[in-house]
Amino acid sequence: MLVGYARTSTFDQIAGLEAQIEHLVATGCKVFAEQVSSVAERPQLDAALDFVREGDTLVVTRLDRLARSTADLLRIVSVLEAKGVSLRVIDFGGSEMDTQSPAGRLTLTMFGALAQFERELMLVRQREGIERAKRLGRYRGRAPTARAKLLDIKRLAGEGLRAPDIAKKLGVSRASVYRLLAEARP
Incomplete structure (x- = not known):
């Protein structure tokens, strides 16, 4: 069985969530979806991980919709492997990736590490930009x-x-x- 998981971080990203759901449904998935930050509790991800059974495949549109870090990704993959479930990423840099093969598992681990590295760099650049804006008196903070x-x-x-x-x-x-x-x- 194909089990899809879709996630966006905020309620402002409804179009992104709808696009993920449409793609997963078109792939033939039973879909679990939520709008929650990856650093928060993700009850629908937990439900999807609980739902999958041996021989199933958990499907996500992009890797960043699933895990917040390499460690989180490896934890999720470990849970899936223990249950005999594979992971399929539909949009994996222009191609598709599946953990059913050793090459797929290696690729997933490498790209997970790169995704975490990219996110950490983005956060550093964001902090630097905020500090510069504060020095220039232009920083207002996020809207309440x-x-x-x-x-x-x-x-x-x-x-x-x-x-x-x-x-x-x-x-x-x-x-x-x-x-x-x-x-x-x-």
């Missing part, structure tokens, strides 16, 4: 996403939803929901 959803937070709280449920529903942190509700109290 939770505060923009204050009316929705108040409405959902008024409907009796708990802060963790509100946070999950609106895609903000629980701490932000608690803080904004406390600020809104008379």
Whole structure:
């Protein structure tokens, strides 16, 4: 059985998630999808890893949709191998990659390391850019996403939803929901 996993980091990337899902469905996959940062808990990935059985193949459109680091990738591959499940990456630099072969496993490990290296370089460049912008007085920080959803937070709280449920529903942190509700109290 082909089991697909699709992920984007933010709710703003809905088109990217939809494109992944369409590609996985066209490949014949049962799809698990979520919009969550790779550094957060990924319940749909956990569900997909729990769902797959011996002889199945976990399919992702791109490697960066699956793992946050080489160590995370190797952990996931180890879980899959222990269950007798292979991993298939549809868009692997213009070709497709499958861990059913030794060459596929080697390639996956090498590209996982390169992807992690690229991400770490990007983060260094990002930090350098932020520091430069701060020195020039141009840095404003990211837009406060939770505060923009204050009316929705108040409405959902008024409907009796708990802060963790509100946070999950609106895609903000629980701490932000608690803080904004406390600020809104008379």
